[in-house]
Amino acid sequence: MATKKRKKTGEAGGPESGGPGSGGVRELLRVPGGERVDLRRFDPRSTPGGPAGKAAALEAVAPMAQRLASLQERLYAASTTGDRRRVLLVLQGMDTSGKGGTVKHVIGAFNPSGCRVKAFKAPTPEEREHPFLWRVAKELPRPGEIGIFDRSHYEDVLIARVRELVPRSRLGRRYAAINRFEKELADDGVTVVKVFLHISYEEQRERLLGRLDDPDKHWKFNRGDIEERAMWPEYRHAYELALERCSSDAAPWYVVPADRKWYRNWAVAQLLLEHLEALAPRYPEGDFDVDECRARLLAT
């Protein structure tokens, strides 16, 4: 289905994005590790593998939400008998790329009691006294949970690079540290789904202007956003390095074109769905005699 739909929209996610017969958006959007990444070759308005348009996407989302919630319940149920598996969705992207909107619309499909959402801001003084992965390790999902990072340890090779917050040599070692860390997570049963929400420079301008035009959105805006925007090429380069150095088999990166919000939401939901379906969590069997328990209950 993904391949067919992709032909329909006539657009590709990027030069490396899957091929006929490949498995879902996981293959279409995945960044192959170790190869040079040029984000200018990925069209932020494209809709690889997606529905034909906004109406179709909105229609597709309700049944997807049900399947996500059902798989989440199974994953959680399995954890009660020792299954350590869990999912960690890492959301990264330029300002206004829709990290918050994705949490609201996609993660909103799940039962909140099985979700652990963490938005990482500028590190606190205490956090700065520890190695950069320290604060991240504390917020990992427990077995059976869906964890969501709105920003993450990648900030430590993104803004840290662009703003030269650490010496270049230390920065260079961080990519390897991230890969080791994520490999350990995978070995411990964490399915790490790293999503780069890819918007265009023009779309960011429109979204920032939209925030200025609506007084109810002024709280989301601050003057620093304009200064960060001025560093767009530097951020793009930092993202390209993170994508090419840290898209491992254990924890691949996915580039989700995000100029169209309906595609972004659909694609992240679909990515989670494909990963959860691959995990195929099952309800555990009871360790009790059903008939005996029923008889005892009926006697009360």
Next chain:
Amino acid sequence: MATKKRKKTGEAGGPESGGPGSGGVRELLRVPGGERVDLRRFDPRSTPGGPAGKAAALEAVAPMAQRLASLQERLYAASTTGDRRRVLLVLQGMDTSGKGGTVKHVIGAFNPSGCRVKAFKAPTPEEREHPFLWRVAKELPRPGEIGIFDRSHYEDVLIARVRELVPRSRLGRRYAAINRFEKELADDGVTVVKVFLHISYEEQRERLLGRLDDPDKHWKFNRGDIEERAMWPEYRHAYELALERCSSDAAPWYVVPADRKWYRNWAVAQLLLEHLEALAPRYPEGDFDVDECRARLLAT
């Protein structure tokens, strides 16, 4: 409206439940502090203030969900400029009373990034080494958040009383400690909404049997549930004491009849709505010159 609807269903929530002209379910369901509570006088199948039936309740829920989400966003936005206010929903009730279902259906209306859900289980060895409020204090909502406790510090005067886990004298001091703790929370801007989900002994039997009948629900069942059920009168008494000793002005208790799931969900949503509307959080104003920022953005 609440009063009119209440007449329509012809049922009362309990002997103390509000009166004509009182303000919403907050008044109808509130437990007056300091008075003797007899839970047998509250009908678990009643629907005080609620819609006429299940269909009407389901219809009412969608617009309520929108209002809840909108108020939550305002609360969160206000916190970004120093407003410390937040909400803490405490859910208590016998096994199968629907604490988990309430989180799924009611809290699911909110943006997950502004929610902090914590289910309290039997205390860990580390937790047992600390005063009983220690583990609770760590999980409180931050300013702007909606916190949800699925079970809470009240377990320390419920199961702790029924199972005699602590000496009676220490137990007696806990009620006052809880009242002091919740008063401090209120003084710090926390709106504490304590809900006792009130089901009947018969309804619990049906729900436990339902779990036995469906293999996909076996993971929710354990043999201990039947033993706990045998202590029903003791638990009821423990709840009555908690309700009468800890329904303070700073943090009142609400008894939500919970045999009908549609009423339970409606009532908890309505309670949250009334509290959030009373808070009336507002989007903060921007601290920047809109025209200047717009001009700078348009130049990029």
